Each structure stands twice: as structure tokens, then as C-alpha cells.
Amino acid sequence: MTYKGMDTGGVANDADSLKFSKFCHYFERNRIGVYYHSLSMQMVFISRADSLPLKRGDWSAVNNPGLMARLKERKLIVPAHYDETEELRRISDTFNAAPDIRVLYLVLTEHCNFNCSYCFIRQSLPPDYRSSFMSCRTTKLAIDRFSECLARSSSDKEKTIIFYGGEPLLNMTSLRTALGYIKLLKENGRLPQSLRLCLNTNGSLVTRGIAEYLKKHNVHVAVSIDGKADTHEAFRKYPDRRGTFEETMRGFRFLKKAGIEVSISCTAGPHNMKEMDDIARWFAGDFDIKAFGWNILSDPPVPVKSEAQYIKKLSTAALRCYEYCLEHGIYEDTVGRLVTAFVNNRVRPNNCAACGEQMVVSPEGKIGICYAFLGTGAYFDCSVDEPFLPENEPAFAEWRRRSPLNMEECFECAALGICGGGCPHEAFRRTGDIKKRDLNYCTFAGSVLEWSLWQTYRMAKRNSRATPNTTT
Numbered sequence: 225m226t227y228k229g230m231d232t233g234g235v236a237n238d239a240d241s242l243k244f245s246k247f248c249h250y251f252e253r254n255r256i257g258v259y260y261h262s263l264s265m266q267m268v269f270i271s272r273a274d275s276l277p278l279k280r281g282d283w284s285a286v287n288n289p290g291l292m293a294r295l296k297e298r299k300l301i302v303p304a305h306y307d308e309t310e311e312l313r314r315i316s317d318t319f320n321a322a323p324d325i326r327v328l329y330l331v332l333t334e335h336c337n338f339n340c341s342y343c344f345i346r347q348s349l350p351p352d353y354r355s356s357f358m359s360c361r362t363t364k365l366a367i368d369r370f371s372e373c374l375a376r377s378s379s380d381k382e383k384t385i386i387f388y389g390g391e392p393l394l395n396m397t398s399l400r401t402a403l404g405y406i407k408l409l410k411e412n413g414r415l416p417q418s419l420r421l422c423l424n425t426n427g428s429l430v431t432r433g434i435a436e437y438l439k440k441h442n443v444h445v446a447v448s449i450d451g452k453a454d455t456h457e458a459f460r461k462y463p464d465r466r467g468t469f470e471e472t473m474r475g476f477r478f479l480k481k482a483g484i485e486v487s488i489s490c491t492a493g494p495h496n497m498k499e500m501d502d503i504a505r506w507f508a509g510d511f512d513i514k515a516f517g518w519n520i521l522s523d524p525p526v527p528v529k530s531e532a533q534y535i536k537k538l539s540t541a542a543l544r545c546y547e548y549c550l551e552h553g554i555y556e557d558t559v560g561r562l563v564t565a566f567v568n569n570r571v572r573p574n575n576c577a578a579c580g581e582q583m584v585v586s587p588e589g590k591i592g593i594c595y596a597f598l599g600t601g602a603y604f605d606c607s608v609d610e611p612f613l614p615e616n617e618p619a620f621a622e623w624r625r626r627s628p629l630n631m632e633e634c635f636e637c638a639a640l641g642i643c644g645g646g647c648p649h650e651a652f653r654r655t656g657d658i659k660k661r662d663l664n665y666c667t668f669a670g671s672v673l674e675w676s677l678w679q680t681y682r683m684a685k686r687n688s689r690a691t692p693n694t695t696t
Contacts, residue, residue, distance in 0.1 A: 241303065241304040241305075242283060242296075242301050242302065242303060242304060243301070243302060243303075243304045243306075244281075244300070244301060244302075245261060245299055245300055245301065245302050245308060246308050246635070246636070247261050247262045247263045247264075247308065247312075247640070248260070248261060248262075248300045248301070249261075249262060249638035250275070250279070251638075251674060251677055251678075252272060252275070253678060255271065255272040256269060256270075256271065256272065256681065257269070257270050257271070257272055257274075257275040258270070258677055258681065259278075259295060259298075259300045260300075260638060260673075260677060261298060261299060261300055262637065262638050262639065262640040262641050263311070263312065263315060263571065263640060263641050264298070264299060264569065264641075265565075265566055265569040265641050265642070266298035266299070266300070266569070267298070267677065267680070268291070268294050268295055268298060268300060269681055269684075270291060274286065274288055274291060278295075283301075312629065312635070315571060315629060316573070316627065316629035316630055319571075319573035319574075319627060319629060320624065320625055320627075320630070321624075322580075322614075322615035322621070322624070323580040323581070323614040323615055323617075323620040323621065323623075323624045324377050324378060324379045324580065324581060325370070325373035325374070325377065325581060325582065325583050325614055326374070326377060326379050326381050326382070326383050326384070326577070326581050326582075327383075327384045327385075327386065327577045327581055327582040327583070328366065328367070328370040328384070328385045328386070328582075328583055328584075328585070329386045329388045329582065329583070329584040329585065329595055330358065330363065330366055330367075330385065330386070330387050330388060330392075330398075330402060330585055331358065331388050331389060331390065331392075331584060331585065331586050331587055331595060331598065332357065332358045332363075332387055332388070332389060332390070332392040332394070332395040332398050332399060332587065333355065333356065333357045333358065333389050333390045333391070333392065333394050333395045333587055334349065334353075334355035334356070334389065334390045334587065334598060335355045335357070335389070335390045335391065335394050336389060336390045336391040336394070336426070337391055337394065337426075337428060337429065337462065337463075338391065338426050338428070338460060338461065338462060338463075338468055339461055339462060339463040340459055340460045340461070341459045341461075341525040342459050342491060342493065342521055342523075342524065342525050344523075344596055344649075345389075345390065345595065345596070345598065345599075348596055348597065348598060348599035348600065349598070349599035350599055350600075353599055355390065355587075356587040356588060357394070357395045357398065357587055358395060358398045358585075358586075358587040358588075358589075359398065360397065360398055360401040362398075362585070362587070362588070362589040362608055363398045363401050363402045363405070364401065364402075364405050365589065365608035365609065366585040366589065366591075366608045367385070367402065367405055367406060367409065367415075368608075369583070369585075369591065369608050369612040370385070370583065371409055371414045371415050372611075372612065373583065373612070373614065374415065374416065375414075379581070381581070382418070382420055383416055383418065383419050383420065384419070384420040384421075384422060385402075385406065385419065385420075385421050385422070386422045386423075386424065387399060387402070387421075387422070387423045387424070387443075388424050388584075388595060389424070389425075391425060391426055391428075391429065392423060392424070392425060393423075393425055393429040393430065393434065394429065396434070399423075400437075403421070403437075403441040403443070406419070406421065406441075407441070420444065421441065421442060421443045421444065422443065422444045422445070422446065423438065423443050423444070423445045423446070424445075424446045424448075424489065425445060425446070425447060425448070425475070426447070426448050426460070426468065426472060426475075427447040427448070427449075427471070427472040427473070427474075427475030427476050427479075428468060428471035428472055428474075428475055429475065430474075430475030430476075430478050430479055431475075431478060432478050432481075432482075434478070435475075435478040435479045435481065435482035435484060436482050438479070438482070438484055439482040439483055439484050443484070444484070444485045444486075444487070445479050445484050445485075445486050445487075446486075446487045446488065446489045447472065447475065447476050447479070447486060447487075447488055447489070448460070448472075448488075448489045448490075448491070449472060449473075449476070449488050449489075449490060450490055450491050450495065450496055450503075451490070451495075451496045451499055451502075451503045451506075452469075452503075452506065453467065453469040453470075455495055455496045455499060455503075456468070456469045456472070457469050458495035458496075459491070459493070459495055459525065460472075476511075480511075480512070485514070486511075486513060487513060487514070487515045487516055487517070488507055488511065488513060488516035488517075489516070489517055489519060490503060490507075490516060490517070490518055490519065491518075491519040491521050492518040492519065492520055492521060492538055492541070492542065493520075493521030493524045493538075494521075494524050494526055494528060494534070495526075497534075497537060497538055497541060498541075500518075500541040500542065500544070500545050501541065501544055501545060501548065503545075504545040504548050504549060504554075504556075505548065507554070508548070508549070508552045508554055513554065514553075514554065514555065515554065515555040515556070515557060516554070516556060516557070517556060517557035517558050518542050518545075518556065518558040518559075519558070520535070520538055520539075520542070520558065520664070520665075520668060521538075522535070522647075522650055522662075522664045522665075523650075523653070531664070532667065535664045535667045535668060536667055536671065538668075539667060539668045539671035539672070540671065542556075542558060542559055542668075543559060543671060543672065543675045545559075546559040546560065546563070546675075559672055561575075561644075562639075562642045562643070562644075562669060562672045562673075562676075563672065563676055565641065565642040565644075566641075566642050566672075566673070566676040567676075571629070571641045571642075572641070572642055572643065572644040573627040573628075573629055573644065574626065574627055574644045574645060575643065575644030575645055575646055575647065575665070576594075576644070576647065576648065578593050578594045578623060578648060579623050579624060579626045579627065579645075579648065580620065580623060580624030582594075583612070583614065584598075584604075585608060586598055586604060589607055589608040589609060590604040590605075590606070590607060590608075591604065591605075591606035591607060591608060591612055592604030592605070592606075593619060593620060593623050594623075594648065594649055596649040597649065603619045603623070605617065605619060622658070622659075623648065623658065626645065626648050626658055626659055627644075627645055628640055628643055628644070628645045630659075631645065631659060631660075631661065633660075633661055634661065637666065637670075638670065638673055639666070639669040639670050639672070639673045642669065642672070642673060642676075643665070643666070643669040644669075645661075645662065645665075646661070646662025646664070646665025646666065646668075646669070647662045647665060648662075650662045650664070650665070
């Protein structure tokens with residue numbers, strides 16, 4: 225059971241003229257309640273009995289001075305004159321600086337040897353679109369533009385180059401050029417030694433030699449695997465409809481044998497929703513991996529009876545799997561990034577590096593923001609052949625401000641502080657505006673928040689540190 229902070233304004237009827245914070249939300253389960261602040265992520269657990277006068281705004285009937293003190297301390301209850309809009313603006317302003325690029329996506333080609341029915345890259349390409357391969361010249365220029373951005377960067381976050389597609393291994397010539405050039409720029413100080421290199425692949429083209437070459441250049445690899453053979457091949461097939469599982473697994477084994485840090489990207493949708501627990505156990509038991517991530521399939525290629533129920537069920541399954549991963553020392557990123565924000569009381573302004581921290585270079589050398597717009601060319605307004613100053617580009621500034629902290633329709637959401645706003649492309653696909661909500665992600669983030677609250681209570685109770693009226 226969930227309640228928003230008092231809709232009446234929550235003005236107290238005592239001399240202090242208090243009110244519930246506009247960011248205060250109430251959750252209740254099994255006669256235990258929790259007041260939660262969606263920006264500071266502070267909370268106070270209480271008994272249901274103590275919550276009744278609070279819900280009425282009748283502070284004088286609260287026979288627990290300690291409880292009231294904790295609610296005030298955590299700013300769950302604030303003075304009636306307190307300007308919380310200004311507080312929100314102050315927090316959002318810390319994230320509204322100029323774009324600061326730290327991630328480069330090199331789309332080596334839009335071509336792919338698979339024909340996955342849910343592929344959003346393929347779906348974004350118009351029928352007359354002609355896929356191409358990035359040239360070695362364009363590859364070097366893209367890395368030059370990125371190194372120039374890093375030279376101006378003030379970010380202390382990890383710097384990363386991601387080789388992407390299509391299937392990037394279809395363009396080994398430019399991949400080899402990129403890795404050799406990156407090595408050279410590291411040696412002469414134009415790229416940081418700590419630069420992380422990642423490759424996203426379907427795994428089918430990985431040979432022993434390629435795996436050893438990637439290991440030599442310290443490339444981390446993410447392989448797309450949706451489950452065991454029948455599940456994996458439900459949506460992931462070759463153009464001639466043949467299955468892809470055996471080739472994917474062969475490539476994965478080559479990567480592991482070469483000693484590469486391999487993670488798994490698993491698309492979660494109607495084809496494997498009921499098997500997600502088994503898939504997580506399979507990953508943990510047979511793959512010897514440290515991390516994987518669910519890609520929540522928001523727009524499945526097969527009909528679902530109720531989209532809202534479909535996303536809710538996916539969220540519930542992902543949370544069950546997250547618990548299992550916690551127990552087995554595996555990091556699951558899709559849930560984990562929200563839980564990490566919650567645990568650290570750190571606001572997540574965005575869910576995606578495209579919001580001010582990322583540049584994407586197309587095979588033709590166009591510089592854009594999000595690879596999902598490759599087909600339309602939207603937001604790909606710059607070129608590697610010219611100086612690139614993202615701080616002077618209106619599109620990059622627009623995406624930088626794309627945050628629930630700047631979206632009024634998000635202000636009353638309990639997940640405001642941990643959500644990050646979901647996927648801008650998904651919002652655009654449904655509404656035509658990147659600044660609108662990604663509603664399916666709203667459902668997912670809300671589920672993660674509630675799980676985090678009650679997990680906090682369970683852990684505190686287990687450790688004998690929490691009883692009703694205990695702040696965590």
C-alpha cells in the first residue's frame with residue numbers, strides 16, 4: 225500500500241505550523257509503515273498505529289516525541305513556509321552543467337549477421353537505409369574528437385570506449401585500427417591509461433584468435449545471451465531462421481578461455497520472463513561471471529495482454545533474480561544501479577550516459593547522442609571531420625537537461641531520486657519528446673524502490689537494529 229505525502233498540504237494544527245514535505249511518501253505493509261523522502265532517500269519506519277494521526281495531519285495526537293523529532297530531522301515534515309521548490313532547483317542545478325563527454329560509442333557497422341526480431345537498431349532503420357562500415361580514417365578521427373573532449377573534461381567518472389553495431393566484429397579492420405590507435409594515444413598521453421574498452425557482440429564470430437587479440441588489448445566483452453537454446457533462439461535467429469545458440473556459446477567459451485572479463489547482456493521479455501530465475505542460476509553456476517544485466521524489453525515483438533502487467537511481472541522477476549545474485553556475489557546492473565543510488569543516498573539524475581556524457585559516431589562519421597536514432601539521423605548533427613564542442617551544440621545541451629529533476633510530471637513520484645528517467649529514446653518513440661516520461665521504466669523504478677525499502681527493513685530487523693519508530 226502506497227500513499228503520496230499529504231495531499232491537503234499537510235499543514236499541522238500545532239504552533240509549529242508544520243507540513244509534510246512534498247517529497248514525502250508513505251508505504252505500508254503488514255502493519256508497518258515507512259515515510260520516505262524521494263530526494264534525500266531518508267526514511268522513518270513506524271507502526272501503523274503511529275501513522276494514523278500523521279495521515280490526518282493531527283500532530284498533537286502523535287504520542288511519540290521521538291518519532292516527530294526524527295521526521296523533522298529527516299525533513300519528512302518541514303515548516304509550512306519551507307521552499308522545497310528551491311531545494312529541488314538547487315539539486316538539479318548541480319547536474320545541469322554543460323555536457324561533459326566521457327563515453328564514446330564507435331558504431332563500426334550497422335550490418336549484423338543475426339536477424340533478432342526485437343533489435344531496436346534494425347527497427348530504427350528505414351526500408352531504404354543502406355548500412356555501411358566505418359573506415360579506418362573515420363575510426364581514427366572519431367577517437368581524436370573523443371580525446372579532445374576528454375582533455376576538456378572535469379568528470380572523475382570512468383572514461384570508456386564501446387565498440388558497437390550491428391555486429392562490430394564484422395568490421396575487424398577498423399576494430400584493429402582502433403585498438404592500435406588507442407594504444408598509441410595512451411602512450412603519448414592523449415588518452416588516459418585507465419580508459420576502459422568494451423565490445424558488445426552476439427558472440428558468433430569470436431574465434432580463438434580474436435579472443436586472444438581482444439585479451440591482448442584488455443577489451444572487456446559483453447555477449448548477448450537470452451537463456452538456453454530454445455529460449456535464446458525464440459527471438460535471436462539468423463536471417464535464414466537458423467538458430468544462433470551454438471555459435472554464441474562457442475564464442476563465449478573462446479572469450480573465457482582467453483581470460484577476458486566477460487559479462488552477459490540478457491534481454492528479458494515474453495520469451496523468457498517465466499524462466500528468469502533459472503537463467504540467473506544458470507549464469508551463476510555455469511558461466512563463472514561477475515556481472516550481467518537484464519535489458520527489459522519494453523516493446524516486445526509479440527503481443528502482450530496488458531503492457532502494465534507485463535512490465536510489473538518482469539520487474540518482480542528481475543528483483544527475485546537480484547536477490548539471488550546478491551547471495552552469489554554477482555552484480556546485476558539493471559536493478560543494481562537503482563539500488564546503489566538508494567543505498568548511497570545519491571540522486572541519479574539520468575539513467576543513460578546519453579544525457580550529456582556520451583558521443584556516438586556512426587559508420588559514416590556523423591557524431592550524435594544516441595545510437596537508437598541512427599536510422600533517422602536525429603541528433604546526429606556533427607561530423608568527425610570538424611572540431612567538436614558538445615557544450616556549443618543545442619542538442620547535447622537539451623539531452624544534458626533530460627532528467628526527472630527537470631521534468632515536472634516526475635516531481636511527485638516516490639522514485640524521483642533513484643530513477644534517472646528511464647530511456648529518452650523510448651519516451652521519444654511513444655510521445656515524440658525525449659523530455660517526457662518513459663512510463664514502463666516508471667513502473668520498474670517504483671518496484672525497485674519498494675523492494676529496497678522493505679529489504680532495508682528486513683535487514684535492519686534481522687540485525688536487531690530496527691523496531692517500529694526506528695530510522696534507517
